[in-house]
Amino acid sequence: MATKKLGLQLCRTSGQFQALAKLIKCQSNYGIVNSIAEPLNHMYFTIFRPNVKSVRGISKNSYIQEEWLKPRGFRKFSSSVPLSKKDKVSVTFIKDNGEQITVQGKVGENLLDIVINNDVDLEGYGACEGTLACSTCHVILKQEDFDRIPDKPTDEELDMLDLAYGLTERSRLGCQIYMTKDLDGLKVRVPAGVNDARDTPI
Amino acid sequence: MVSLSKSAFVRPLLQNTKVLCSLAKLQIIHRQKASTAVSVAEQTIFNEDHQNVKPFSEMPCVKSYPIIGSTWVYLPLIGKYDITRFHVSNFMKFQEYGKIVRENVGGRFTTVLLFDPKDIEIMFRHEGKYPVRVEIESLAAYRKMREKYFRSGGLLAIQGKEWYDLRTKVQTQLLRPKSIQSYLNQMDQVANDMITRMIHLMDNTGEVPDFLNELYKWALESVALVALDARLGCVDLEQAPNSQSQRLIVAVNDIFQGMNDLEFMPLSLWKFFPTRSWKRFVNAQDVFTETAMDYLNKALERIKVSAQEDREMTFLETMLSKKQMDSRDVITMILDMLMAGIDTTSHSMAFVLYHLAKNPNVQEQVYQEVRSVLPHSSKCLSVSELNQLRYVKACVKESMRLNPILQGTVRELDHEVVLSGYRVPPGVLLVSQNMVASRLEENFPEPLKFKPERWLKDEAENKSHPFLFIPFGFGPRMCVGRRIAEQEIWLLAAKILRRFRVEYHHEDIDCYTRLVNAPDKPLRYQFVERKY
Ligand code: HEM
Numbered sequence: 001m002a003t004k005k006l007g008l009q010l011c012r013t014s015g016q017f018q019a020l021a022k023l024i025k026c027q028s029n030y031g032i033v034n035s036i037a038e039p040l041n042h043m044y045f046t047i048f049r050p051n052v053k054s055v056r057g058i059s060k061n062s063y064i065q066e067e068w069l070k071p072r073g074f075r076k077f078s079s080s081v082p083l084s085k086k087d088k089v090s091v092t093f094i095k096d097n098g099e100q101i102t103v104q105g106k107v108g109e110n111l112l113d114i115v116i117n118n119d120v121d122l123e124g125y126g127a128c129e130g131t132l133a134c135s136t137c138h139v140i141l142k143q144e145d146f147d148r149i150p151d152k153p154t155d156e157e158l159d160m161l162d163l164a165y166g167l168t169e170r171s172r173l174g175c176q177i178y179m180t181k182d183l184d185g186l187k188v189r190v191p192a193g194v195n196d197a198r199d200t201p202i
Numbered sequence: 203m204v205s206l207s208k209s210a211f212v213r214p215l216l217q218n219t220k221v222l223c224s225l226a227k228l229q230i231i232h233r234q235k236a237s238t239a240v241s242v243a244e245q246t247i248f249n250e251d252h253q254n255v256k257p258f259s260e261m262p263c264v265k266s267y268p269i270i271g272s273t274w275v276y277l278p279l280i281g282k283y284d285i286t287r288f289h290v291s292n293f294m295k296f297q298e299y300g301k302i303v304r305e306n307v308g309g310r311f312t313t314v315l316l317f318d319p320k321d322i323e324i325m326f327r328h329e330g331k332y333p334v335r336v337e338i339e340s341l342a343a344y345r346k347m348r349e350k351y352f353r354s355g356g357l358l359a360i361q362g363k364e365w366y367d368l369r370t371k372v373q374t375q376l377l378r379p380k381s382i383q384s385y386l387n388q389m390d391q392v393a394n395d396m397i398t399r400m401i402h403l404m405d406n407t408g409e410v411p412d413f414l415n416e417l418y419k420w421a422l423e424s425v426a427l428v429a430l431d432a433r434l435g436c437v438d439l440e441q442a443p444n445s446q447s448q449r450l451i452v453a454v455n456d457i458f459q460g461m462n463d464l465e466f467m468p469l470s471l472w473k474f475f476p477t478r479s480w481k482r483f484v485n486a487q488d489v490f491t492e493t494a495m496d497y498l499n500k501a502l503e504r505i506k507v508s509a510q511e512d513r514e515m516t517f518l519e520t521m522l523s524k525k526q527m528d529s530r531d532v533i534t535m536i537l538d539m540l541m542a543g544i545d546t547t548s549h550s551m552a553f554v555l556y557h558l559a560k561n562p563n564v565q566e567q568v569y570q571e572v573r574s575v576l577p578h579s580s581k582c583l584s585v586s587e588l589n590q591l592r593y594v595k596a597c598v599k600e601s602m603r604l605n606p607i608l609q610g611t612v613r614e615l616d617h618e619v620v621l622s623g624y625r626v627p628p629g630v631l632l633v634s635q636n637m638v639a640s641r642l643e644e645n646f647p648e649p650l651k652f653k654p655e656r657w658l659k660d661e662a663e664n665k666s667h668p669f670l671f672i673p674f675g676f677g678p679r680m681c682v683g684r685r686i687a688e689q690e691i692w693l694l695a696a697k698i699l700r701r702f703r704v705e706y707h708h709e710d711i712d713c714y715t716r717l718v719n720a721p722d723k724p725l726r727y728q729f730v731e732r733k734y
Pocket residue numbers: 335357358369425538539540542543544546547550607608610611612673674675676677678679680681682683684686687688
């Protein structure tokens with residue numbers, strides 16, 4: 001396991017030691033180690049560079065693993081999961097009037113991506129572009145599908161689901177369901193009302 | 203005339219059958235969840251079926267006179283409502299008129315106050331693709347005046363397709379929950395520095411003088427991480443008197459005072475000639491605009507030299523690299539973030555600490571939770587550790603229920619809706635009254651008690667109507683800074699409570715209405731350092 005030595009510089013702030021360390025020979029000059037020595041013989045540190053996933057750990061000897069510092073290039077700031085596989089999967093959307101629309105998507109895409117890429121005719125679906133602000137991407141799943149979706153809803157999704165129209169026990173937000181190979185052939189129901197309520201005057 | 207009445211007669215009939223069909227299916231779905239919300243369709247149909255929809259003119263109305271509207275009720279001496287305490291005056295209106303009331307403001311426009319969460323839900327379900335929220339006039343006027351920097355009035359001010367085009371360029375980077383996590387460590391550093399600064403400033407009783415102002419500095423420093431890609435140095439221990447950070451801090455206060463004066467004075471004299479408040483406001487805005495230009499240019503330089511570097515672009519760099527985005531759009535966005543990201547976050551933080559100081563038992567539980575997640579107080583929190591702070595997050599929610607930053611949310615609809623049995627015409631300003639509604643016994647049992655347990659998902663007993671609690675708004679126009687704000691607040695709250703016991707031994711703090719709700723007394727909290 002390759003390691004690198006950290007250059008350490010200690011300073012005292014308000015009764016605690018803070019070790020500010022610079023990475024030696026790191027390719028990026030943005031590499032900064034912020035570390036807290038508390039007590040001094042252990043060093044908790046975080047290596048962070050703007051917008052690179054930080055690395056955290058405990059070191060007794062100020063050595064860290066080289067692979068934590070691997071360069072990855074100057075990249076677009078993005079929050080989506082990189083697509084690992086390009087495998088095709090199919091998804092069926094069942095509209096309120098019973099119409100079924102089956103389309104193809106890729107592993108790693110979420111249901112909203114698939115609706116948009118295939119131009120699925122679901123008026124008003126995904127109004128906030130998957131930013132968890134609107135709940136218009138609400139879908140209802142069969143129990144067994146609900147249970148086998150690998151990503152369990154986050155707190156942010158649950159908060160937004162509460163505000164969804166016609167909530168059920170098997171509801172999820174489509175923009176948070178990422179397709180896996182295992183979910184191939186998934187059927188989801190797009191509940192009525194979202195569009196009726198949004199677009200038609202009384 | 204004829205065509206009008208005819209369509210009014212035919213339309214409800216057509217709608218009825220359509221809604222009925224979907225209703226039958228909906229009810230199946232509805233049975234399963236203990237959602238107390240009555241769906242919009244049910245609401246609508248109930249009203250249509252019983253033919254008891256009343257005209258708008260019959261809705262209870264705050265007394266008004268033709269030219270000045272109801273503004274007189276806010277005037278000192280003769281008026282009965284206090285314009286600096288909307289939550290009190292609106293509660294009085296609720297008691298006097300009921301759960302829906304209309305008001306003619308300044309003889310200019312009609313507002314309807316919605317106290318019933320069912321009406322609030324309908325308002326949002328009908329907001330459409332481009333929700334309309336009234337603009338802040340002074341901000342829009344300033345930006346119009348400085349046309350060379352601003353292409354538009356910004357997200358806070360513009361409407362329709364223009365608003366959507368700007369929003370869609372920025373929201374995925376700001377609002378997707380994961381996107382702001384890349385700033386977690388830097389925000390954590392700001393929180394640590396803030397605590398170091400607090401210790402430095404504390405007097406021997408543990409009070410931090412002018413703590414609210416210190417919170418402004420922390421909020422500015424934190425939001426600037428994202429907006430300007432920089433540490434401004436506002437929470438540093440040493441600051442030169444005429445440094446950029448100091449000038450910004452002075453400008454922040456001038457801007458808030460300025461906007462408040464300009465927006466809420468009964469007569470908008472500033473629209474006719476440059477009043478003192480207007481000039482002060484413009485000067486302060488200029489300080490911000492210049493600073494933003496400064497950092498924007500730095501970011502442009504950085505992009506040129508960074509092509510070979512090993513890192514992900516920041517939010518600012520991404521915006522500047524977008525072809526469809528004019529640098530004037532970027533400036534506008536940066537300034538919107540700075541304008542909307544300071545008093546909101548810092549006042550929210552102030553109320554969280556206040557409620558915890560007043561509820562030592564709750565605070566103790568928070569402490570236990572934070573200590574278990576964070577054995578060493580100044581260590582950086584990771585994303586998964588942040589997710590474990592469930593009780594901290596519940597406390598922040600509970601504090602926002604009792605003391606939200608805004609009374610509620612504003613929308614203008616482009617079509618008629620039925621609210622509480624009254625037909626409400628398009629173009630009326632709907633104002634949801636979440637703050638008042640959240641303090642009613644019928645909506646939250648023991649409404650004035652600070653009980654974070656209400657928000658713990660599996661422990662919550664009887665669920666409240668979901669549309670009561672929307673402190674960041676809802677829908678495509680929801681607060682675009684929500685993730686930034688929440689992450690900042692969770693971090694600083696966790697770090698302060700890990701390190702100190704917070705006490706407060708003075709007069710109770712309530713809020714008064716500036717542009718946003720602000721604490722009405724100095725934040726004389728005592729911070730007692732914990733031993734372990
Ligand atoms: C606790 C802190 C905050 C609260 C309670 C809050 C609350 C709100 C609310 C209620 C709205 C109106 C939403 C609607 O109409 O549905 C809003 C809009 C907005 N907020 Fe915040 N906000 C906070 C912090 C921030 C921060 C830190 C930023 C900086 C990025 C920010 C930027 C904005 C912007 C730009 C809008 C206008 C969005 C649009 O119209 O598209 N806010 N905020």
